[in-house]
Amino acid sequence: MSVAAFPQDLRAEHGYDNQADHLTLSPLLLESFLLLGHTIVESRDLNPEECRSWNRFFMPPTDRDPLQAIRARLARFLRRAFRRPVDPATLDRFVAFAEKSLASRASFTSTMKTVVGATLAAPDFLYLYNTQEKGGATASAIRQKLDDFELASRLSFFLWSSIPDAALLDLAEMGQLSDPATLDAQIDRMLDDRRMARFCDTFPSQWLQLDRLVSSIPDPEKFDSFYFNDGYRVSMHMMMEPLLLFETVYIEDRSIMDLLDPKFSWRSDVLDRSYTGDATTRGGSVGTLTFKRIPVTDPRWGGVITSAAVLTMTSSRTRTQPVTRGAWVNSVIFNDPPDPPPAGVPPLPEPDEEHRKNLTIRERFFEHRTREDCASCHKQIDPLGFALENYGPTGQWRDKYENGREVDPSGKLFNRYEFTTAVEFKRSIMKEKRRFVRGFAAHLLSYALGRGLSAADSPALTDITESAMSGQHSIRAMLKSVALSEPFHHKNTRIAPLGEIEHEK
């Protein structure tokens, strides 16, 4: 099986890789889809033993005319692939395609395979689209409700990263999916389904921006505990820790506050030793990662912010990057990404080599906070990064820098909470529950809708936040509030297409 690598799904600014604005189709991508479709149907794995629908779909019928059988089979198949009933004209088109294939002496089975390959490149399969309501040509400014089929797709792509199953489509076809009691029950059913595992992979890795860890290469001379078994990096072990935490919070339906300050964690031996900087780590199999759930009693540890994964990926090869860490905390934890720096800022004066060696990192960034043009933003960003200075570039605890100077993590959060240690910093964040909950709700909603949020979504965010605050911040309840929120049930309308251009003066 050789599927050529797809061009990467491109990431939106401060967003997720499912943002409609950024997903565009190029000849290159469409060719990849064509090739993928072909590779799937020609795969050796598509055979009577492995494929459950072989007899129902790929085998020639014994009891009736092949074309009749094809029509019946395709009506079912295309409904599933296109996520709504197939209109008669489209069905005719596919049947005619199959008929032509049979007429050219292709076998029944190979004809059906070609049809499946074509379906996987068809626009109705590739695009999640909203249909226009009748007379809706001018109605773009008015919020239109999703129909039941669109709702089924939105639910399944949000929670299962896939197409709706038969149960959702059946309810949509009967017009019952949006009925409040039915919808409630369906969301519960979906949340209980094993397919939620996909959500637990996709969402947290993008929310936490974990793919940044893939390319972290700390200096092997300085951070030898980051490498084991002759050059394997601890990154994969690091990445598992917050993902397993997220999945546990989901499966046990815990409070989302446990994402920041849980009393447990998941560690492999390799990861455990990497936290303590134990460079003797040379054993351990590379192939299997065994993770154990361990209690966390030391308040310096636990939760995503102080996970080795996040601390490592926000550091450079040789040192921590407090501004990067601060920007990460602001964007990910509070959903308040910093603006790009303003225009025309003159350079920071560069201290000479000798002087620089003796400075702490905080002193090097002193001007950020004192010069007016920098301070307005950096006062918000930097303290959140400096607060984590006790965590070195691969997440190990340190009290002193290499030059012997004491680490000073002290600062003030949101101009309200003074803190002098990393532990106090974390406690201050835990006092700002509502901010975190709202930020998390915004991340979920943006992911669920496949678009950035606007002021119009603010009331919905308030509802989701307040209902989480009045309960136990349960993650399941939050997912459900998102799926029941007003924007989730409305079409994503854009007033005008991007880029009408004024040129040729």
Add this chain to the structure above:
Amino acid sequence: MKNDALAHRVSRRRFLGGFGGALLSLPYLESLAVAAPTQAPAVRMAFFYLPNGLIRQGFFPGESQRALSSATGQNNVWRFEGEAAPAGSHPLTFTPTLEPLQKMKERITLITGLDRTFQQGTDSHAQAASCFLSSGAPYTVLHSAYPIDRTLDHLVGDHIGKTTPYSTLELSCNDAKDNVESIYFDNMSWFGPGHVAPSLRDPRQVYDRLFSTRSNTRYRNITDLVLDNARSLEKKLGRADRHKFGEYFEAVRSIEQRMDKIDAMKAEVAEYKTARPGDHLPRNEYIHVMGDLLITALQAGLTNVATLMVGPERWQTTNKYEGILDQPRSHHAMSHNQSEFIDDLLKLDHFHVSAFAQLLEKMDVIEEAGGTTLLDNIIITLGAGLGDGATHQYNDLPLVVAGGGGGKLKQGQHIHCEQGTPLANLWLAQLHALGVDRKNFADSTETLSSILV
């Protein structure tokens, strides 16, 4: 690449091209090829883009004594205050970074003093590459934070790319596995506003795309079906969705046209087939191999327009730089710490320019019809969207234009432009050299005529 062996095949291809594929089995007769009224070779265009600016002190004549820039904010305007050349045409001088281009001195022009204009509101790296080839004035593209229009390569492809299987080819040497930056940092080629033309990054993928013809028959029957589907689906969509959906039609049509053209020149393309590139390449070979593939695509007539982005803008990710630097580094991080990393920065710039020089040298020995070479028939530009990686300035951009442009370019000079001359003036001159008749392009004020014969 064995240029000597390939050189003959080129004229053979052009010769056969006039008769369709039917004569392929006949022995090749040199005299016939010369005697036959050969078609004029196609004029081609390519770009070699360098991210994060270059070290000015190494690249620009007269700036070697300037103090190094240090870390700063967005889009500073910096003007050279030393011994600047007056505006006009000067003899070329070879600074340490330009030194690899010595051998090609008759075939290149160094252009200094050109500016672009930054649109406030996004990171300056984000517009450096993505807007380099559209060069629009700020706020001219409605509803967009970026003044991105159809980029120069695609505009030119609309004219000189009609007959080739690919109207443009987009390549990039960004092999970072993380997805930390948005599309704007990583793409210089755009079909239009918000519609990115993604690039191929894996040499093997490029190879397969150029030389695999198997897929043709496979998809042929499918495209009609899906196009019909698309037509009926389009009627159901709202206005904004319909606009976006245009991409699908464009993609299917482009694939269909490519299949037709590839079918017609299958045998010829096979002649250029080399070994499939290896799995892991050190950074230096990776860049060379992508360059070779670009040349092959242009030489074989698979495309007439190509872009190669040597790396993405910003993208803090550390790269191993095997074969170029002794240690893994982040180009962007170094560009903000010039005094500490000056040696590696200069080494990297030198390598990139020498890779460009090698492309020129290879093109210079690829013979084409009428006693010309591929280099005679191309306009290939080395450039960066930032005048300096630390100041993020959009003015005084580093640019080298090479090739004869089919006899339209005057080479072997250093053109220094009047302060405030837009980069679009150069693009307009290139459009004119390629026979695209336009009064202006983006924010151009006039044609940069000093580069034209």
